[in-house]
Amino acid sequence: MAERRSKPKGADKATPATPATRATPQQPVRGEKVGVYVCHCGGNISDVVDVDRVATEASQLEGVAVARHIMFMCSDEGQKAIVDDIEALGLDRVVVAACTPKLHEATFRRALQRGGMNPYLFLPANIREQASWAHPHSPKAATEKAIALVRAAVAKAEMLEPLDKVRVAAVHRSLVIGGGVAGLRAALDLARQGVGVTLIEKSPFLGGRSVQLHTVFPTEDPARPLVHRLIDEVKAERNVSILTNTEVVALTGYVGDFTITLRTTPRGVSRDLRKSAEAIAACPVKVANEFNDGIDERKAIYQPYPGSEPDLPAIDWATCTRCGDCLTAAGAGIDLNAEPVETRIEAGAIVVATGFDHYQPRPGEYGYAASPRVVTLPQVHRMLDPEGPTGGRLEIDGRVPRSVAFIHCVGSRQIEGVDEPGPAGKLHEYCSRVCCTATLQAANELRKKYPDTAVYDLYRDIRTYGRDQEPYYVDSSKKGVVFMRFANEDRPKVEVVEGANYPLKVTVTDTLTFGAEIEVPVDLVILSVGVQPRDISEFIDMTHAPVGADGFLLEVHPKLRPVESAIPGLLLAGTVQAPMDITESTSAASAAAAKVTALLASDHVEMEPFVAKVDPSRCDGCGLCLDACHYAGAIALQDVEIEEGVVEKRAYVNPVACKGCGACVPSCPVSALDVASWEIDQYKAMIDAITAQPLIAGAR
């Protein structure tokens, strides 16, 4: 996104916030009638902060026309107070001292609009999260702080200028990245809502991880028919073009008008291939089969399962030696010399649905890799699949195990000092959410299928949290699954026992039996591995999409804007954001699709106007700001008629390309640059107001 371009993209499409062709500075009109509203938030604020005092102090500030304290500012009553005061008193700026602006900034802006004011003449003061909640035991000091914050907000508010949203012409198409259930659901919804979609999938096949499952909880539907129903519906939409083996390699632009370069790796196989089985059999290369989680091997030309989408093999170029044996066997339909193709597409918005990876246990973690009898839950899913590598039989060395032990939370809910961080140096502190139910589902199936096999379930907590998931737990107890619970810091030990009747010994300190140390002899240990973020670092570098501390892509707000990334026009769907089951993944996908549809509903997208602005009366056209800015075409020099017949260079900000970071601001030797609504003089006024508030004795 940071690539420089000669022509400012979108310069001709946007309604600029900065008129660049006149050299007359716009003199800000100072606010003279500020309304100040202090919220009680029930008692969340007023139990600590003396809201009456805050309002009284505010009412004495110069320029303040009215100051009130109200029980809930976000309520209809609170908003009405603002609207009524605008109408009755002619307010020209509004300050609301309440909760974090992340919650209700938009609410209060709309109230200003209803009162006939420009919504950007509103300013919040955060006296809940940053005063009453942070200093509950220092009510006096919290009150003084709240007064200082309100003073600062009034000082800045008086200097705010009315702003208009930036409008950008929007491309009425979208890009969906990832062909798992989330990407498929998003593509289908978008197409049905009339938005064109390019759906790209990095691997040669659609379906994502869900097609690796055998049956899905809680409906017990066979997984692949379920996913293929969705795939068929997507394929039936004329407005969706699907590209497998495809990745994003470059991305420029902004919401409404992204330009994306896609690279499609050739499949190496065409519809002319009639002898797939012969071609696959002839291939001499054998590698671990990722579809079966490494239980068996596949060839360099392969198809994960019959009837995959597309129903054609693909060549894995990383392992293919180009020996040509497959082509010799098949006769036609294979091209070993095809080259990758790059295409450019435009999209108004992007849905990211790149999914998750399974946690890979470290060698030695609960005996993993030390014994082939320590396997993972996804591997067991593949074994229980009637179309899987063992034909649905759970077997080890060709025999059904007599006794198995599941161990929960492997690679999830990791604890500092107990667990070792992964390769990225990070612990997975989060709960993977799907593995408890998936484990119990598998445990129940084993008990049903192999009544003679003893099933032990070693858990920290059972979190069958979703609708219709708790019955799996109830059922497993009825089916004779034996539960043992271990403490967070006291993990079970798995040892290989040479020559014993049972090859593995699991030792657990069981808190259900008051800390008894129990030794469980088993044939097989199944590790309930968690969900971890997939490595999409290249995409993150391209877009700067924020990533959470857990490594998953981060939404703007978990409750209020749960599927929007902070990058405008980038929406999140499914497990790219957090561990989710299929229901949650598709719900998130539908929400993301609805957001895109709303965003692209008209031929314009509106963006916040907080972008850089130039004071042309100060700018002398030195161009230093161009070097400070990292965004293509965001700032440029252009000819401006400064007076009749005199044309000089002046900086010009393209409001759609400008990201509003302000990197250009300090580069200007004559202070001609600022970011609208985040101006340096406004900050100085805030500092002056804060420091004007006397410090009280014993600030704690």
Add this chain to the structure above:
Amino acid sequence: MTGTPIDTQGTRMLVIATLLCSYPGIDATGQAHMEYPPNTYVIPTPDPVMFPESFYMHCFEKGVDGILIASCGTDSPYEGSYDQLAARIPKVYALMKARGISIRRLKLTAICSVCTKAFLKEVSDMEAVMAELGPVSGEMTAVPA
């Protein structure tokens, strides 16, 4: 607040917080009722890269005794901005030294949207610095001629 309580009397700290990272992190600290001294004043910004050197000096001159720049660090959503910001700090330090202000009063940190403990630690460290050095007015020399 974790650790030994510090007498914050007579000092003020400014926290410059980024809208996408540290501001929500500081909100989360409050949401969790994790306490810190009330002499901390948070001002939000899209990115602290926007502040010229003179802004920091303005703050000290007005009586801010310690400044914590709670940036997004290398996770900044804005291309190259963290490097630009980091490069500016030595220039601010030079101006501070010229005015006799201890450079320990300004710290560039990275606080993420869930970094509540890291935020508390940074606040605690800066409180300790302010408690040790006292108000900035006591050490600031006149503007060099």
